[in-house]
Amino acid sequence: MTQLQAAVRAQQRPAQALLNVGMCARLPRPLACPRPCAGALPRNAVRVRADVNSDAFRPRVVTSAHRSAQPALAPVVKQHDFLVIGSGIAGLTYALKVAAYGSVAIITKDLASEGCTRYAQGGVCAVLDKSDSVADHVRDTVVAGAFLNDQQAVEVVCREGPARVLELVQLGAEFTRNRDGTLHLTKEGGHSNRRIVHAADMTGAEIERALLARARGHPNITFYEHHLVVDLVVDEYAGALHCFGADVLDQHASTMTRFLGLSTMLASGGAGQVYPNTTNPHVATGDGIAMAHRAHANISNMEFVQFHPTGLYDPSGVGSTFLITEAVRGEGGMLFNQAGDRFMESYDERLELAPRDVVARAIHDQLMRRGDKHVWLDISHKPRDEVLHHFPNISAKCMELGIDMTREPIPVVPVQHYTCGGVTTGLLGETNVQGLFACGEVSCSGLHGANRLASNSLLEGLVFGERAVSPSVAHAEYALKNCSRQLHYAAASADFRGPRNARDLNPGLAEWVATRRQELRDVMWRCCGIVRKTKDLLAARDYVLALYIETKTIYKNYGVNTPLVELFNLATVAELTISCALQRKESRGLHYSLDYPHLDDAQCRPSMISTSLKSRYDLSPFQRNTPSVLPAGMVGPASAAQPRRLVRKPSRERELAVRSTSQDI
Secondary structure (H helix, E strand, O other), rough: HHHHHHHHHHHHHHHHHHHHHHHHHHHHHHHHOOOOOOOOOOOOOOOOOOOOOOOOOOOOOOOOOHHHHHOOOOOOEEOOEEEEEEEOOOHHHHHHHHHOOEEEEEOOOOOOOOOOOHOOOOOOOOOOOOOOOOOHHHHHHHHHOOOOHHHHHHHHHHHHHHHHHHHHHOOOOOOOOOOOOOOOOEOOOOOOOOOOEEOOOHHHHHHHHHHHHHOOOOOOOEOOOOOEEEEEEEEEEEEEEEEEEEEEEEEEOOEEEEEEEEEEEEOOOOOOOOOOOOOOOOOOOOHHHHHHHHHHOOEEEEEEEEEEEEEEOOOOOOOOOOOOOOHHHHHOOEEOOOOOHHHHHOOOOOHHHHOOHHHHHHHHHHHHHHHOOOOEEOOOOOHHHHHHHHHHHHHHHHHOOOOOOOOEEEEEEEEEEEEEEEEOOOOEEOOOOOOOOOOOOOOOOOOOOOOOOOHHHHHHHHHHHHOOHHHHHHHHHHHHHHHOOOOOOOHHOOOOOOOHHOOOOOHHHHHHHHHHHHHHHHHHHHHHHOOOOHHHHHHHHHEEEEHHHHHHHHHHHHHEOHHHHHHHHHHHHHHHHHHHHHHHHEEEEEOOOOOEEEEEOOOOOEEEEEEOHHHHOOOHHHOOOOOOOOOOOOOOOOOOOOOOOOOOOOOOOOOOOOOOOHHOO
């Protein structure tokens, strides 16, 4: 059995067990021994020479004379064994476990605590009650996903989920408990049993707190907060694309750095900010999905955008929308229109506990028919103490707006909440790009199908964060052994002069970016929202293609900054979402088309985008002259100062270094 096969077969073993069987001893010292030896250079100070084919992960000795001659500048290249892009439940779970094998960099574009995990209210589901079963959880997940789910992914998550949730308890997460000390389980829409573990109505914040506390105290983990990953660094080896790191913008210092890594985990969350009303925080601009697409990773199921039925209606419409958790309906909350009618009786026999897509479309239909701005969610018939105990955070937020949810109904509207599609992965979090893994909302593992079952998202991050560890270590060993030239070239070619350098927006360009971003969000809500029509999707596609080309022209000529990168990523994600929606000639799950209102068994397959934009469309009708917002002198193609492009198309189909099979379940 090869070392790679041994690592994959050992996937279900804890990290410490892998150490005991001797994997650590087989790995070269930079990976196996995270403690630097005497006299070794700091791990974040990679020094290479462009004319020498040395291993980029083998620091060469630098004498004191040479060191004193070095300019006192921040290094252009930093080196870690494993890169983690994102700091939510998926990224932190992975980082804590892979840190047993080497140094880990967690790169996040805001504070490490800022992300979708922190705002998850309802909970994380797992089969922990004797009256429940894994088979029931599997069935509920597949039914909610409109039978488009990957059956193996569903079985893996539902079976391994309970152990992962109990690990959170051992890690220090303080969940709500019953009087006898057992975990309190609640119920949410689409679930046939009580299986939602929660911390009142602030579950995500508690999980994030526990994981962050442990990660910040780990000696092998380094956080890079306020760092925006701009693009992945990819190169070809043996006819296959490999990921060797990422180019990163330090938003505070306004500098660019290339981070080298043997394995890279994308855990950057979803793309809620492509819509004007979303429960997602400001950081959710689809960065991971967009950069993975540019690196030629496969993307699937982007048409399935989950609109949560109950976002708190705020007439001011400022900032992200506050979520009213599904658990409010799970604990007896009822929906009424403004005429006082309990309207869910007309849409689904499960009433308020129907899956989210059904409830969201029902509310949308009521608003369109009646011309109302919101509907009512009422749980005031429940005992006051019970409501305040279960939903302290929601109650406090409502009171800020003058709403006492124990005495009166809450005004709610559907809002964008979750991206079910993303970077296509297998059962080990692997993508079609060697060394690039993905888990959490940025990925499309097949778990959710056409609609995510409530509280399965946090569970997905836990399970696949764990499952990706062994293949990541195996790939790191493989890359160290075989990819010295590519690693060296990735380090030596880090050149951020000219338009590849950081540059703040001037006032005119800043106004242009803000205007186009709002236009894009409005177009996506009108044309690619809860209910869709082909004519609207085609119009939105034309707008997005023109915006994509215009933004890319500026991006290639001006310089790197957060607003411009985010607009480029949002335009990319919008195009992927629209293109996937146009592929689907039926209505299934979260994708509802007035032109194709029925299910079609022949269409029961994932949508897929595996080619670049220019290979899928004739872009000539959308070409424009260089935008007038560019400063004088910045015209035409990108500057020749840019370094040679790393990406080379593979000459043939290749085998994955890590392939998930039926044996993995």
